[in-house]
Amino acid sequence: MKFCPKCGSMMMPEEGFFKCKDCDTVLEIKEEYKSKENKSESEIPVIDQKEDSVLPTIKKECPKCGHNKAGWWMRQTRSADESETRFFRCLECEHTWREYD
Amino acid sequence: MSLDEKLQNYKEELPPKILKKLKQKAQEKNLTEKQLEEALEETEQRFEQKQVEYGEPVGTIAAQSIGEPGTQMSIDYEEEVIIKQNEEIKTKKIGEIIDNKILSQEAREKDEWEVVDISNQNYKVPSLTQDEKVEWKELQECSRHPAPEKILEIKTSSGRKIKATDSHSFLIRKNNEIKTKSGSELEKGDRIPSIKKLKHNCIQTLETTEYINQKWAKKKLPKQIKLDKEFGWFIGIYLAEGNCTKQFVNTSNRNQQIQLKIRKIAERFGFSYNEYEHSKGYSETHDVRLNSKQLLNLLEKTCGTGSQNKKIPEFAYSAYDDFVAALLRGYFDGNGNINPEKDMIRVSSRSKELINGISLLLNRLGIFSTKNTDKKQSTLILSHKNAHKFKQKIGFTQQEKNKEINQIKEKPTQEYIDMIPGTGELIKEISQKIGTPTRRINNFHKRDKIGRETLKKYIKEFKQKANSEEVEQKIKELEEAAKSEVIWDKITQIKEIKPTRNYVYDFSVKDTENFTTKQGIVTHNTMRTFHYAGVAEIDVTLGLPRLIEIVDARKTPSSPMMTIKLEEEYASDKNKAREIGWKIEETRLEDIADMETDFSKMRILINLDDETLSKKKISEEEVIDKVENTADDSVTEEGENYIVRPSSSSYREILRLVEDLKEIKVAGIEGISRVIIRKEGEEYTIYTEGSAFKEVLGLEGVDSSKTKTNDLHEVYDTLGIEGARRALINEATDTLDEQGLEVDIRHIMLVADLMTNDGRLRAIGRHGVSGEKQSVLARAAFEVTVNHLLDAGKRGERDELKGVPENVIVGQPIELGTGIVDLQMKEQEE
Numbered sequence: 001m002k003f004c005p006k007c008g009s010m011m012m013p014e015e016g017f018f019k020c021k022d023c024d025t026v027l028e029i030k031e032e033y034k035s036k037e038n039k040s041e042s043e044i045p046v047i048d049q050k051e052d053s054v055l056p057t058i059k060k061e062c063p064k065c066g067h068n069k070a071g072w073w074m075r076q077t078r079s080a081d082e083s084e085t086r087f088f089r090c091l092e093c094e095h096t097w098r099e100y101d
Numbered sequence: 102m103s104l105d106e107k108l109q110n111y112k113e114e115l116p117p118k119i120l121k122k123l124k125q126k127a128q129e130k131n132l133t134e135k136q137l138e139e140a141l142e143e144t145e146q147r148f149e150q151k152q153v154e155y156g157e158p159v160g161t162i163a164a165q166s167i168g169e170p171g172t173q174m175s176i177d178y179e180e181e182v183i184i185k186q187n188e189e190i191k192t193k194k195i196g197e198i199i200d201n202k203i204l205s206q207e208a209r210e211k212d213e214w215e216v217v218d219i220s221n222q223n224y225k226v227p228s229l230t231q232d233e234k235v236e237w238k239e240l241q242e243c244s245r246h247p248a249p250e251k252i253l254e255i256k257t258s259s260g261r262k263i264k265a266t267d268s269h270s271f272l273i274r275k276n277n278e279i280k281t282k283s284g285s286e287l288e289k290g291d292r293i294p295s296i297k298k299l300k301h302n303c304i305q306t307l308e309t310t311e312y313i314n315q316k317w318a319k320k321k322l323p324k325q326i327k328l329d330k331e332f333g334w335f336i337g338i339y340l341a342e343g344n345c346t347k348q349f350v351n352t353s354n355r356n357q358q359i360q361l362k363i364r365k366i367a368e369r370f371g372f373s374y375n376e377y378e379h380s381k382g383y384s385e386t387h388d389v390r391l392n393s394k395q396l397l398n399l400l401e402k403t404c405g406t407g408s409q410n411k412k413i414p415e416f417a418y419s420a421y422d423d424f425v426a427a428l429l430r431g432y433f434d435g436n437g438n439i440n441p442e443k444d445m446i447r448v449s450s451r452s453k454e455l456i457n458g459i460s461l462l463l464n465r466l467g468i469f470s471t472k473n474t475d476k477k478q479s480t481l482i483l484s485h486k487n488a489h490k491f492k493q494k495i496g497f498t499q500q501e502k503n504k505e506i507n508q509i510k511e512k513p514t515q516e517y518i519d520m521i522p523g524t525g526e527l528i529k530e531i532s533q534k535i536g537t538p539t540r541r542i543n544n545f546h547k548r549d550k551i552g553r554e555t556l557k558k559y560i561k562e563f564k565q566k567a568n569s570e571e572v573e574q575k576i577k578e579l580e581e582a583a584k585s586e587v588i589w590d591k592i593t594q595i596k597e598i599k600p601t602r603n604y605v606y607d608f609s610v611k612d613t614e615n616f617t618t619k620q621g622i623v624t625h626n627t628m629r630t631f632h633y634a635g636v637a638e639i640d641v642t643l644g645l646p647r648l649i650e651i652v653d654a655r656k657t658p659s660s661p662m663m664t665i666k667l668e669e670e671y672a673s674d675k676n677k678a679r680e681i682g683w684k685i686e687e688t689r690l691e692d693i694a695d696m697e698t699d700f701s702k703m704r705i706l707i708n709l710d711d712e713t714l715s716k717k718k719i720s721e722e723e724v725i726d727k728v729e730n731t732a733d734d735s736v737t738e739e740g741e742n743y744i745v746r747p748s749s750s751s752y753r754e755i756l757r758l759v760e761d762l763k764e765i766k767v768a769g770i771e772g773i774s775r776v777i778i779r780k781e782g783e784e785y786t787i788y789t790e791g792s793a794f795k796e797v798l799g800l801e802g803v804d805s806s807k808t809k810t811n812d813l814h815e816v817y818d819t820l821g822i823e824g825a826r827r828a829l830i831n832e833a834t835d836t837l838d839e840q841g842l843e844v845d846i847r848h849i850m851l852v853a854d855l856m857t858n859d860g861r862l863r864a865i866g867r868h869g870v871s872g873e874k875q876s877v878l879a880r881a882a883f884e885v886t887v888n889h890l891l892d893a894g895k896r897g898e899r900d901e902l903k904g905v906p907e908n909v910i911v912g913q914p915i916e917l918g919t920g921i922v923d924l925q926m927k928e929q930e931e
Contacts, residue, residue, distance in 0.1 A: 001700060001752065012750060013701050033700035037763070039710055040692055044682040046675060046778040046785070048241075087841050098841040 002027065053091055062090035063097060104128070107137060114145050175245070175605035176618075177252060177264035182608075183418075183461075183617050185225045185237060190418040192461070195606045199243045216244040218675065226608065226616040229272065229294055240616075242609040248600040253284045257293065257590035261472065263618055264598065266605055272615060274522045274589060292522045292550070292589035307416050309399060322370065322395040328420045330427040334498075335366045336404065336414065337431020340455060345397050345406040349375075349390040352435075358498050359434055363389045372396065408451040413458030425462050426495045432459060433491075434498045439505045446488045446506065449480035456481050463487075466494050485509060521556055522589050524579060525549035528559070531575050535566040556583045639777060639790050641811070647836045651813070651829065654856060654864040658812055661792035663773075666807035672784035679778065681802050682787055683717045686776040687769040690728070690762055693719065697742075698759055703750050705759055706742040719768050727765050732758060770796050795819050817862050825862055829853040876900050878907040 002011050004020035011018040011027065018027040055071025062070060069091045074084040078100070085100040104127055108120045115123075123144065127137055178196030185191070199217075202208075208215040220241040228238040254264045255271075265271075267285035271293050282291070306325040326332055338359065343352040352363055360376075367374045372393040378385065400406070403414035417428055437448040450456050456479040460470050463483075468490045473480045483491050492506040525546040532542050542559075545551040551559075560579055567573050608616050642650065642660045650658050665685075671677045690696075693713045697706040707728070709721060725743060729736050732745045745762065747754040773791040780786075794815040798805045810816060811832060817825035833849045855870055856863050863869035867884045874880055877893040877900045892898075902908055905915050914920035 010752075013703060014750070016701075029701045031701075035698045035700070037691065037696045037698075037759070039695050039713070042692055044679055044686065044776050044778055046679065046780070048780045089841075096839060096841040097843075 001033065053089070055089065057091065058088075060088055062088075062093060062095055064095040065090060065093040067092035104137070107134075107141070111141055111145065115141075115148055119144065119148070175266050175269055175607040177248075177600050177605060178602040180264055180618050181457075183227055184240075187223055188419065189415075191415055192418065192458075195608070196245075196602060196604065199245050199606045200604075202243055203245065214244050214246045216242055218242055220675065226610060228610055228615050228617070235617075238610050240608055240610055243607070244609070245604040245606045248603055248605045250599075251597045252600045252605065253287075254594075254596045254598045255284070255287065255293070255592055256594040256596075257592055261590060264600075269607075274524075287592060287595060289592055289595065292520065292591050294589055309395075322393070322399065328416065328424045330423055331362075331366060331369065333417075333420070333424040333427030334362065334431035334434075336417065337428040337433075338363065338435045339400060339431075340404055340411055340413070340428075341432045341435025341437075343400070344408075345401050348394070348397075349392045350397055350400060351388055351390045353386040353388050354435060355385065355387050356434075356499060360387060360389055362498070363391075367391050370396070405452075411450070411452045412454045413462065417458075417462065422466065425465055429459065429462055429466075430495045430498065433495070437497070437502075439502065439509070444509055445482050445484040446491060446509075447480060447482055449478050451477060451479075453479045455479075463491075466490075468494070520550045520552050520589060520591070521583065522550040524551055524556070527575060527579055531563055531572060531579070534572050534575075535563065535568055537562075537566070550589075553583060639775070639788055643836065644840055648833065651832050651836065652852070652856075652865050654813060654862045654869065656814055660790070661772075661810070661812045663787075663789045663792050663794065663797060663810045664808065665787040665789065665797060666804040667785060667787070668802055668804045671802040672786075672804075675778075675780075675785060677802065678785035678787065681800065682776045682778055683769075684800065685770050685773050685787070685789065685793075685797065687771055687773050687791070688717060688719070688767050690724070690765040690767055693717070693724075693767060696759065696762065698755060700752070700755070703746065703755060705745045705747075705755065705762065706739075707745065707762070708742045717768055724767050727767060728762060731761050731765055813862060822857050822860055822862075826853045826857040829856065829862075874904065876902070876904050876907045878910050879904055882906045882910060 002018050003009070004011050004023060004025050005027075006025050007020065007023045009020060009022045011020045011025075013019075013029060013033075016029055018029055020026075053071045055073060057069050058072050059068050060070045060072075061068055067090050070088040071091060072086060072088050074086050076082075077085040083101055085098050087096060087098050089096045104124060108124055111120060123140065126132075127140070132140065176195060178194060180195050181192045182195045182198070183190065183192050184198065202217045202219060203215055206217050206219075208217045210216075218241070220239070222240075224240040225237040226240060227235050230236055249266055252264055252266050254262060256262050265284055267283065269284045271282055271284060271287060271291075273282045273287075273291055273293060287293075306327050308325055309322050338352055338354070339350070342354055343350060345351070354360060354363075364374065367389075370393070372391045374392065375390045377388045377390070379388070403416065405411045413428075417425065433446070433448060436450065437446055439445070440447055448456075448459070453474060456472060460472060460481055463470050463481075468483065468487050470487060471482045471484070473482065488506055488509045492503055497503050497506075525548070528542050528551065529546045556579065560576060560583060563572075563576050563579070567576060610616050639662055640660055641647075641662055642658070646659070665681075666672070667678060667681065671681060690707075693710055695708040695710070697708070699706060709724065714721065714724075725736055728743070728745065733748060734746060737744045745758065747758045770793045772793045773789045775790040777788045778785055779788060792810045792812045792815055794808075794810045794812065795818070797803060798808060798819065809828070809831075813825055813828055813832070816828040820828075830846065830849050830853045833852070834844075834846060837844050837849075852865070856865065863873070865871065867880075871883050872880060877889060877898050881887075881889040881893075883906075893900075900907055902911060902913070903916060905917070908915045908920075
């Protein structure tokens with residue numbers, strides 16, 4: 001898109017020439033003005049394996065299945081003057097439970 | 102030349118920041134011209150080295166791109182791998198196998214990779230499991246991609262070699278676990294696994310019909326030859342000393358016992374044989390020639406002829422152990438000898454392939470061997486322990502040779518090859534806990550490796566002194582390491598070479614992710630399946646916000662999601678599951694076509710991608726129809742492209758038109774923005790972002806009794822109020838469980854019942870349950886007090902005072918509990 005060199009207003013393309021809206025300047029279109037949008041390749045992901053847990057682990061007995069390893073994370077669930085609640089998730093049966101003092 | 106001018110020369114190669122720093126330093130330190138030159142050159146070199154190539158994974162990008170097909174992890178065409186189909190074990194060049202598959206089956210292309218799914222074709226490869234056992238595991242996919250400029254050739258101390266790209270991952274042992282390390286990171290001294298024992302399932306007889314040419318021979322070979330010890334031995338001796346001419350099969354050996362055996366075989370099959378004694382070449386030899394053209398054909402085709410071309414016949418790999426032992430005995434009888442210093446059994450051949458095969462067969466019987474190759478000869482060496490094992494399991498026909506083996510000393514400390522790495526930390530922990538002086542095991546901890554036999558000794562000792570369960574657990578882990586079925590072979594050389602062909606190849610193995618080359622090296626395969634790294638998780642609202650959504654019965658949850666289970670045949674087939682996925686996923690025009698906006702001519706060119714169209718089963722006419730609808734104008738064709746013109750010739754129009762065109766839905770169900778397929782247990786399940794319950798339930802292949810959604814109103818519309826009640830309970834329970842809270846289900850059932858007892862889904866809150874109470878005072882006491890009171894006054898409403906809040910306001914006992922009864926006075930009877 002070009003602006004008219006004389007009056008500065010926008011020029012519209014017409015049959016190979018840029019014509020100014022207000023004054024009558026005509027410029028030849030020399031370059032290609034194109035913008036390309038390529039198709040976005042999207043593949044449906046097929047996940048075959050269970051992803052490994054990214055949580056840090058600790059040796060804790062799961063109350064449901066008895067497995068000895070669990071992932072843990074901590075969140076401040078109660079008021080600011082209370083200590084954090086510890087969440088545990090069993091690596092085997094994915095049972096989640098919490099503990100706080 | 103002044104300082105500036107010099108630096109200007111390097112303007113192209115080094116960025117201005119570095120040049121500026123150099124200038125500073127040069128001025129500070131008053132460098133001479135020569136020093137400056139050197140500094141500039143050195144900087145340029147180092148800078149170039151650190152530069153990243155296109156497509157090279159770096160840092161976090163590397164971490165994210167694990168699983169991305171672009172990370173090249175493959176091996177060379179020529180590498181032979183061990184593969185089993187049904188029950189037949191073969192060793193074939195990986196390039197051959199995969200090229201054939203790609204020709205015969207349709208390959209999926211991603212970037213530059215061609216991938217073929219072979220998961221249901223019953224191919225298995227020997228694979229190393231986490232507990233270090235070698236098991237046959239199923240192949241899922243195979244792939245190839247254009248080879249890079251250089252690949253690495255890795256040589257181990259036992260003489261095994263493997264050629265692979267530098268990002269191909271290998272297995273190493275660290276922290277008592279098996280981990281992966283890429284080829285480019287491997288160093289001399291790292292240890293990679295090679296198998297000790299191959300598990301097998303065997304064939305007993307050999308079908309001869311495919312090898313025989315003549316049907317009218319005088320003495321025919323039987324249709325099936327039993328693969329027994331005799332035949333095995335014969336094959337062995339043929340491989341060692343036999344050759345085929347056009348008329349007969351010849352074996353040369355001076356030993357009487359061996360000649361006797363050969364004669365016996367000939368008699369068994371009924372061939373005639375001739376014998377010649379003559380001095381040929383170096384010494385006197387005794388030839389036994391078997392006259393059978395059919396036997397000739399068989400041997401030629403299966404074993405080859407001529408000292409450079411011989412190889413182990415394919416059927417030998419799938420035969421039983423006693424056949425293999427006999428074959429090895431025959432071979433060693435012919436070619437094997439014990440060297441003068443009496444410390445090893447040696448056998449050599451001009452055929453490298455043959456030596457490789459013999460090594461593999463020895464592995465099968467649990468005997469480990471070292472290989473040496475020079476230009477012409479390849480030699481196999483069995484030393485010490487392995488030589489004794491040889492005597493035990495195989496043995497020579499000549500008793501004198503067997504006696505000589507006894508003289509081979511068993512050197513207990515020669516365990517350079519069979520060392521187990523990655524156990525140092527564990528050993529130190531155990532010894533600390535049980536109180537052994539650490540200086541004894543310091544060596545193992547520092548070098549992080551220990552010989553297998555030594556480890557076994559220590560394990561015994563540890564066991565005796567074990568004092569707690571924790572220690573016993575750790576000792577168990579050590580034991581697993583000691584019992585492993587692989588030998589951790591040390592890398593002696595890593596070389597860069599050119600790949601032999603244009604492509605490099607790879608397998609994808611189920612569960613264990615590694616496979617074995619013919620030489621026995623276990624290599625890690627490409628990451629699982631080619632799923633894309635990046636977000637493969639669906640965003641769901643959890644916790645309190647979700648609970649609020651549920652209880653408020655929101656019309657549109659913030660993250661609607663469907664779990665689609667498939668019917669039996671669709672659930673086990675990955676491709677069918679994917680097809681359903683494509684059918685459902687909303688596809689827009691921008692996903693299937695390239696669009697070019699030509700401002701100079703005020704038009705839009707649309708180029709549809711034929712491949713994607715056929716993959717997703719969309720017809721071009723349909724698409725163009727839809728485009729015409731949106732564009733309000735006819736669409737013209739010009740070669741490859743379709744041309745759309747906006748109604749008026751203004752920039753704004755054309756830009757708006759482009760955006761509208763991009764959003765045109767061409768396939769899939771509206772609302773379903775993303776589809777993910779996950780394999781859970783044995784079946785594939787589809788998860789979608791976006792919910793369209795009614796339409797999806799009606800699709801073919803979808804199991805409508807197990808599919809679910811988290812949008813409650815959709816459940817209400819499709820399955821009715823009772824379904825909505827159950828969905829409510831399930832959603833609430835799941836949300837609470839995910840947070841680790843245990844709430845008895847009855848409480849949630851109460852809430853669900855309250856919300857659905859009317860026959861429709863009502864929210865708790867002033868738009869639902871609480872706002873529809875009969876009592877004015879109750880509603881006024883809850884929210885928006887004045888409105889309720891005023892409206893009630895306008896209408897002249899009447900409050901029955903039946904519920905709890907109104908009675909509390911008024912001050913009366915509630916009609917529950919004690920107040921459920923009213924007192925009446927009993928009439929006095931007179």
